[in-house]
Amino acid sequence: MDFLRPASWEEALAAKAEYPSAVPIAGGTDVMVEINFDHRRPEYLLDLNRIGLLREWEVGEDVVRLGASVPYTQIMENLRTELPGLALASHTVASPQIRNRGGVGGNLGCASPAGDSHPALLAAGAEVEVESVRGSRLIPIDEFYTGVKRNALAADELIKTVHVKKADGPQQYSKVGSRNAMVIAVCAFGLALHPETRTVRTGIGSAAPTPIRAKAAEEFLNAALEEGGFWESGKVITPSIAKQFGDLASGAANPIDDVRGTAKYRRHAVGIMARRQLIWTWEQYRGTGNGRSLEGAA
Amino acid sequence: MRVNFTVNGRQQEADDVWEGESLLYVLRERLGLPGSKNACEQGECGSCTVRLDGVPVCSCLVAAGQVEGRDVVTVEGLAEFSKQREEHGHGGACGTGGGCGSKGVSLDAAKQWQAHGPNSELRSRAGDSQTGEGVELSNIQQAFIDAGAVQCGFCTPGLLIQADALLEENSSPSDQDIREALSGNLCRCTGYEKILDAVRLAAARQSEAV
Numbered sequence: 001m002d003f004l005r006p007a008s009w010e011e012a013l014a015a016k017a018e019y020p021s022a023v024p025i026a027g028g029t030d031v032m033v034e035i036n037f038d039h040r041r042p043e044y045l046l047d048l049n050r051i052g053l054l055r056e057w058e059v060g061e062d063v064v065r066l067g068a069s070v071p072y073t074q075i076m077e078n079l080r081t082e083l084p085g086l087a088l089a090s091h092t093v094a095s096p097q098i099r100n101r102g103g104v105g106g107n108l109g110c111a112s113p114a115g116d117s118h119p120a121l122l123a124a125g126a127e128v129e130v131e132s133v134r135g136s137r138l139i140p141i142d143e144f145y146t147g148v149k150r151n152a153l154a155a156d157e158l159i160k161t162v163h164v165k166k167a168d169g170p171q172q173y174s175k176v177g178s179r180n181a182m183v184i185a186v187c188a189f190g191l192a193l194h195p196e197t198r199t200v201r202t203g204i205g206s207a208a209p210t211p212i213r214a215k216a217a218e219e220f221l222n223a224a225l226e227e228g229g230f231w232e233s234g235k236v237i238t239p240s241i242a243k244q245f246g247d248l249a250s251g252a253a254n255p256i257d258d259v260r261g262t263a264k265y266r267r268h269a270v271g272i273m274a275r276r277q278l279i280w281t282w283e284q285y286r287g288t289g290n291g292r293s294l295e296g297a298a
Numbered sequence: 299m300r301v302n303f304t305v306n307g308r309q310q311e312a313d314d315v316w317e318g319e320s321l322l323y324v325l326r327e328r329l330g331l332p333g334s335k336n337a338c339e340q341g342e343c344g345s346c347t348v349r350l351d352g353v354p355v356c357s358c359l360v361a362a363g364q365v366e367g368r369d370v371v372t373v374e375g376l377a378e379f380s381k382q383r384e385e386h387g388h389g390g391a392c393g394t395g396g397g398c399g400s401k402g403v404s405l406d407a408a409k410q411w412q413a414h415g416p417n418s419e420l421r422s423r424a425g426d427s428q429t430g431e432g433v434e435l436s437n438i439q440q441a442f443i444d445a446g447a448v449q450c451g452f453c454t455p456g457l458l459i460q461a462d463a464l465l466e467e468n469s470s471p472s473d474q475d476i477r478e479a480l481s482g483n484l485c486r487c488t489g490y491e492k493i494l495d496a497v498r499l500a501a502a503r504q505s506e507a508v
């Protein structure tokens with residue numbers, strides 16, 4: 001094994017071009033587990049810790065450009081206003097020690113269907129900026145996940161920045177697990193209201209081969225909110241709309257039975273989370289103060 | 299490969315390090331600092347927690363090569379680290395890396411801390427490890443002893459590092475804050491109640507001292 005320590009982003013890209021099999025390591029919270037347990041013996045480890053730009057973020061007009069290695073702790077502490085869904089998701093990641101090291105780039109690189117940040121990114125709307133010596137490109141988050149632990153990266157590309165749309169309305173995120181910390185999601189759900197475009201977006205985690213959006217549920221809710229004039233009136237969401245939204249979200253899930261939970265349970269839980277989050281976010285949109293707090297909520 | 303980094307204020311050099319090796323392995327097996335414990339090797343248990351440039355991390359998940367030129371504090375150096383922090387202000391040992399830079403650690407403070415050549419090896423002191431008497435301990439270490447928060451002791455080093463970092467950030471944590479801060483540290487003996495007591499005790503003593 002060789003340990004490559006590029007001092008700059010350009011050097012990192014050059015190294016990845018020269019050694020496409022090199023495994024990037026930043027926080028190490030996934031890669032080191034595989035190495036410690038002898039599940040993986042990469043020929044090259046490509047350390048990204050020396051590259052400062054990966055730990056920076058920039059709040060722009062419409063998007064937050066989040067460096068791939070910005071630790072979850074920093075997202076929770078600094079971007080709760082701009083990226084409330086992702087901040088909530090970050091808070092559910094493992095433990096403080098892990099959140100001090102791990103970041104969204106690793107979640108995307110690993111592309112596990114159980115990655116905690118995926119539902120929040122799908123719901124908020126995001127693009128993944130990847131780069132190689134050949135140039136850079138933006139991959140829409142909906143096209144990023146291509147299979148179980150597979151993503152749209154080419155062998156010579158590295159994840160540089162994630163462009164996440166700044167929240168223009170309430171966002172929520174929940175994760176089902178056997179305890180509050182140190183738990184891989186049984187399933188997870190994220191919801192973002194986008195009042196500017198009068199749309200809603202969703203994200204489902206751990207309940208399909210890849211993180212997915214519940215598109216039928218989104219379309220139903222978009223139409224129902226539009227037809228009922230809900231965005232203008234800010235009136236209470238009817239229980240039948242909330243139920244239908246939950247049922248459609250549940251139907252979008254395509255889970256498996258495994259040690260963490262059954263497919264049936266996951267489908268059920270996704271529906272419940274979707275329905276509750278719709279009510280929480282809508283109450284927040286209406287400004288009644290009945291929404292769920294964005295603080296804590298791990 | 300060779301890795302140079304600072305451990306408890308002293309420059310260290312580890313040779314013949316395998317590229318896939320963890321910081322934990324280097325500390326325990328190459329530098330002879332077995333205080334950081336090796337249990338799960340997957341970041342689940344927190345017993346290997348150390349400060350890396352001031353930030354608490356699981357040393358089993360840090361690749362050895364990633365600590366080149368960086369600053370590590372282990373439980374062996376916690377008493378000295380804590381003492382220096384009291385004398386020189388917040389985060390006395392965090393001057394070398396970026397992780398703690400925002401906390402305003404002066405380089406001078408960091409240098410002074412290193413120049414003392416600390417590394418108080420608890421086991422070599424002629425003190426009573428049962429009561430802490432005659433041993434220079436950090437506030438959190440003394441509180442763990444006084445509250446009876448140690449049983450088998452395996453999780454203790456990680457808990458001490460993590461709890462110390464909590465009290466550095468938050469001098470009067472709520473029970474919820476303590477639980478959350480320690481949520482990545484598993485103890486299979488105590489049921490956690492005495493550990494919570496210890497952190498409350500340390501917080502109370504810390505605020506009295508101010």
